[in-house]
Amino acid sequence: MTRRQEGSLPVGKPVTASGFGTLIRGFDLGAADDEALAALRRRWLASGGLLILRGAESVCPRDFLRFCEAFGALEKNEKYDPDYLLPGYPEILRLGNLRRGGRYRSLFVRADRGARIQWHTDDSFRCPQPAGSIFLCRVHPEEGGGTWYAGMAHAAAALPRELRRRTAGRHAVHSYSFLDTELRKTNPHRRPLSREVRRRHPPVVRPLLSHHPETGREVLCIPDCHIAAVSGLSPDATRELLRDLVAYATQPQFSVNWAWQPGDVAVWDNRSAMHAGSPFDETEARLLYRVTFAGPDSLLQDPPTRFQSWRQRLSCGGSGGASGTRSLAHGRRRVRSLGRGSLPDRGGSGRRPTPSDRRGPAPHPPHPRRRA
Ligand SMILES: [Fe+2]
DSSP: OOOOOOTTOOOEEESSTTSOOEEEESOOTTTOOHHHHHHHHHHHHHTTSEEEEEOOTTOOHHHHHHHHHTTSOBOOOTTSOGGGEETTEEEEEEEEOOEETTEESSBOOOOOOSSOOOOBOTTTTSSSOOSEEEEEEEEOOSSSOOEEEEEHHHHHHTOOHHHHHHHTTOEEEEOHHHHHHHHHHHOTTSOOOOHHHHHHSOOEEEESEEEOTTTOOEEEOOOTTTEEEETTOOHHHHHHHHHHHHHHHTSGGGEEEEOOOTTOEEEEETTTEEEEEOOOOTTSOOEEEEEEEOOOOGGGGSOHHHHHHHHHHHTOOOOSHHHHTTBOSSHHHHHHHIIIIISOSOOOOOOOOOGGGGOOOOOOOOOOOBOO
């Protein structure tokens, strides 16, 4: 199945049975004009937030960044160790196991080798959250190290009635400290977050179901390794609900494990797609460039009165401005309190029920690793 060609864009091919994600070959990043890049961004949104391009082995950092700018304003990676950034290009974070002088020169996050996959969206504990992220694969092992992607708009559109009943109206606390604790269990080399980083990134509250700020599609927001608590639920019930939601939303029809080749580029939308790493043989080199970009946050769709109500009920004071007004101000102490199940069970996401509410859960066949 292929999409109809839009303007001068090469024809794309869906990478999942649900239609989430599009693979495009033959797109020249360095030569693309503004019109082609705008068409590519529209294709990205229409795909549910995953675009994969193949064949960019020779693109230079400058052309790569120009390509990235077509998707949003680029971030400068201030929260990362400067050693992890590509010299001269602070927008480019190196990801992988690059080491020099006994130290990592790239952000290395070891994927869990157990059954658990750390599904997440990048920095959901920030508001505005980065709208999307872009990988450019530079060096990669033959086997392993694939990146899982799952479409949260496609999953929300088919959400079974029982799961919707358990999810609608609930909010989650997204916490950088919670994520850090989780990651340090399997990444002992990871330095603990500094007080300053914790202060700059207090937890935020997001609905489990909301609407994408650009497409208007309903989306699930369930990055369980970022979520410290869900409104109205005990810690055990929080983990149980998230486990059920993630198991449903990452079924094969909604997800793909992308097997990287050098020169592959993936653009994903943090507002409508989750992702997760896979383990690889760490004696082999793996290096990807990652760029994150800004854009409207789905939280901005929530009526301000609803958030005002949350602020009063949680006694949380924002620091002002578009982002600060949605942040909880009390950091770790507040999350520990919320983690004991004290988060109130109200709010709602303004969801619009769809006919797909009536569909039952889909079967979960074995999931092959995707090779283009
Ligand atoms: Fe990530």
